[in-house]
Amino acid sequence: MPSPAAPLRACLLVLSTLCCVACASPAPVVLPAALRTCQAEPAVPDNADDVAFAEWVAGVAFAGRDCRSALARVVELVGDP
Secondary structure: OOOOOHHHHHHHHHHHHHHHHHHOOOOOOOOOHHHOOOOOOOOOOOOOOHHHHHHHHHHHHHHHHHHHHHHHHHHHHHOOO
């Protein structure tokens, strides 16, 4: 026959285990390499005709959008302070 203190010991063991788990520090967030860098902004064309200038503007806009989306994902993973 188990002693009357056995259920109490079991409850204390479970309670202390839960306390230790609750106090543990959270796992670090690991960011994928794709979120650590932004696409490079294209260089300004030397002899810019209308087409080259339009392509440069589109490249700058795409690089900015790439960086903003990466930053939004980082905030999603890590949180906003």
